[in-house]
Amino acid sequence: MSTEQQLSRQEQQFMDKIKAEEKIEPKDWMPEKYRKNLIRQISQHAHSEVIGMQPEGNFLTRAPSLRRKAILLSKIQDEAGHGLYLYSAAETLGITREELIEALQSGQAKYASIFNYPALTWADMGAIGWLVDGAAIVNQVSLQRTSYGPYSRGMIRICKEESFHQRQGYDIMLSLVNGSPEQKAMAQDALNRFYWPALMMFGPHDSESAHSAKSMEWKIKRETNDDLRQKFIDQTASQIEFLGLEHPDKDLKWNEERGHYDSGEIDWEEFQNVINGNGHCNRQRLEHHIKAHEEGAWVREALAAYNAKKQANKSEAA
Amino acid sequence: MSDNIKAATQEYATRLGDDAVVLGHRISEWVSRGPFLEEDIAYANVALDYIGRARMFYGYAAELANDGRTEDDFAYMRDDRQYQNLLLMEMPRGDFAYSQVRQLFIDIYYNLLLPELVNSKDDTLAAIAAKAIKETRYHLRRSRDWVLRLGDGTEESHHRAQAAVDSLWGYTHELFDMDETEKLLADNGIGVDTTQLREAWLKHVSAILSEATLSVPEDGWAVRGGRIGYHTENLGHVLTEMQFVHRSYPGCQW
Ligand SMILES: [Fe+2]
Numbered sequence: 031m032s033t034e035q036q037l038s039r040q041e042q043q044f045m046d047k048i049k050a051e052e053k054i055e056p057k058d059w060m061p062e063k064y065r066k067n068l069i070r071q072i073s074q075h076a077h078s079e080v081i082g083m084q085p086e087g088n089f090l091t092r093a094p095s096l097r098r099k100a101i102l103l104s105k106i107q108d109e110a111g112h113g114l115y116l117y118s119a120a121e122t123l124g125i126t127r128e129e130l131i132e133a134l135q136s137g138q139a140k141y142a143s144i145f146n147y148p149a150l151t152w153a154d155m156g157a158i159g160w161l162v163d164g165a166a167i168v169n170q171v172s173l174q175r176t177s178y179g180p181y182s183r184g185m186i187r188i189c190k191e192e193s194f195h196q197r198q199g200y201d202i203m204l205s206l207v208n209g210s211p212e213q214k215a216m217a218q219d220a221l222n223r224f225y226w227p228a229l230m231m232f233g234p235h236d237s238e239s240a241h242s243a244k245s246m247e248w249k250i251k252r253e254t255n256d257d258l259r260q261k262f263i264d265q266t267a268s269q270i271e272f273l274g275l276e277h278p279d280k281d282l283k284w285n286e287e288r289g290h291y292d293s294g295e296i297d298w299e300e301f302q303n304v305i306n307g308n309g310h311c312n313r314q315r316l317e318h319h320i321k322a323h324e325e326g327a328w329v330r331e332a333l334a335a336y337n338a339k340k341q342a343n344k345s346e347a348a
Numbered sequence: 349m350s351d352n353i354k355a356a357t358q359e360y361a362t363r364l365g366d367d368a369v370v371l372g373h374r375i376s377e378w379v380s381r382g383p384f385l386e387e388d389i390a391y392a393n394v395a396l397d398y399i400g401r402a403r404m405f406y407g408y409a410a411e412l413a414n415d416g417r418t419e420d421d422f423a424y425m426r427d428d429r430q431y432q433n434l435l436l437m438e439m440p441r442g443d444f445a446y447s448q449v450r451q452l453f454i455d456i457y458y459n460l461l462l463p464e465l466v467n468s469k470d471d472t473l474a475a476i477a478a479k480a481i482k483e484t485r486y487h488l489r490r491s492r493d494w495v496l497r498l499g500d501g502t503e504e505s506h507h508r509a510q511a512a513v514d515s516l517w518g519y520t521h522e523l524f525d526m527d528e529t530e531k532l533l534a535d536n537g538i539g540v541d542t543t544q545l546r547e548a549w550l551k552h553v554s555a556i557l558s559e560a561t562l563s564v565p566e567d568g569w570a571v572r573g574g575r576i577g578y579h580t581e582n583l584g585h586v587l588t589e590m591q592f593v594h595r596s597y598p599g600c601q602w
């Protein structure tokens with residue numbers, strides 16, 4: 031049998047598995063592009079968890095009550111845990127965490143552009159939990175059925191915590207809208223600033239999406255950007271109403287026929303603008319990450335040196 | 349509970365709350381700034397323990413005060429001259445060695461103090477101590493491991509760790525001071541006599557430092573004042589940051 035025949039037989043088996051909704055596991059054969067595509071997506075997801083610690087970390091020392099401070103600490107701890115878990119999932123595809131971090135810091139790998147927006151007020155902690163984690167969940171619930179086993183299992187685990195985060199974020203908003211006029215204004219302002227960027231988290235329209243078609247075929251992605259976005263728009267509309275806040279989308283209208291909300295057009299120019307580096311925090315987020323990493327270099331070296339000494343002592347004793 | 353014991357217990361709970369909230373604040377400054385992701389998680393976790401502890405102590409102080417104040421009033425509505433945390437808690441985050449050495453000193457201290465406080469005749473203090481002991485054992489495992497690694501790691505880490513020990517040492521002495529309030533409580537089986545803890549603390553610290561190839565500084569330099577609200581210049585900035593949002597919107601619920 032020729033190599034070509036062998037390859038196509040492996041590909042056939044791979045596609046059969048995908049079609050049968052069986053999970054692909056780390057030791058299974060997979061097309062190189064499937065592997066690359068997954069590394070890109072999982073690492074981008076991991077980096078987002080990690081960079082996402084920064085805007086919320088920005089309010090850890092300023093949380094207005096001890097209870098909220100504790101909840102925020104616990105949320106950020108969860109996000110770091112998600113990052114760790116996702117890095118491990120990416121590592122099953124034959125890449126190291128060091129390489130992944132290097133790709134983040136060089137700008138070669140991406141993270142969710144939502145984190146390039148600044149967290150300015152306490153209400154932003156509410157809006158981020160509610161809308162940003164909320165949008166992430168819609169996406170991640172669908173990814174629970176992704177074809178790659180470790181990624182799928184990661185999503186199942188992560189989704190549980192994300193829904194806590196969303197409820198806690200919404201709860202912050204509830205406290206604010208039931209508080210003083212200043213607090214309510216703060217909540218409205220945060221909603222206004224985060225609503226549209228949250229919609230952009232689902233990525234470009236399906237017709238414009240570079241990675242979508244193949245990802246759908248391989249069942250890495252299970253639903254299209256626009257379908258997921260629609261779900262989020264629908265669920266968020268009633269939540270905004272319940273808060274008694276003004277909806278940032280003036281064109282939002284219930285469409286009886288479709289059974290969905292029709293919505294105004296997203297400002298894609300702004301989306302591209304922020305992705306291309308012109309957001310308030312693009313440079314800051316990476317510099318923060320690089321600075322912490324560089325300041326930690328001597329600690330990692332010390333750890334390695336210490337472990338090497340212990341290892342040497344052990345083998346001497348043996 | 350007699351009035352003077354009650355007042356002293358309230359002050360004691362407030363002090364322990366102050367220690368916890370200020371240290372928790374400092375530790376939380378590390379989140380997203382650790383040397384690797386696992387350390388970010390650990391820092392968030394330890395900070396969370398301290399904020400939780402602050403809430404329990406302040407909650408009890410508020411209960412004893414019984415004047416409508418809440419845990420947040422204790423944390424957010426007092427100035428630096430009213431705060432009575434130990435100075436060691438308010439020292440800046442410093443580098444990784446500085447924070448780990450500080451943590452080691454504090455973890456060993458609490459590992460001695462809390463098992464005593466568990467026997468307090470005051471049930472609430474005893475219950476808080478019982479919960480905190482478990483956390484502190486875990487904290488100590490971590491700070492001890494790190495001080496060993498840093499002390500006996502590379503030349504650079506050794507120097508940084510020794511510098512941290514030397515520059516923090518002067519702030520450890522007041523951990524073992526007692527004023528009238530604390531003496532009254534110790535005499536009544538409610539508070540811990542910390543003067544009794546120094547010997548064991550020094551022994552434990554010395555053993556770890558020496559295993560880490562670090563030297564124990566000479567005694568002599570000692571800075572005191574936290575328990576009477578006589579702070580370093582650091583605390584004002586901690587409180588400025590911590591209290592800003594809360595105080596900007598007076599009387600609000602969050
Ligand atoms: Fe997450």
Ligand SMILES: [Fe+2]
Pocket residue numbers: 079082109163166
């Ligand atoms: Fe997240």
Ligand SMILES: [Fe+2]
Pocket residue numbers: 109163191192195
């Ligand atoms: Fe989350």
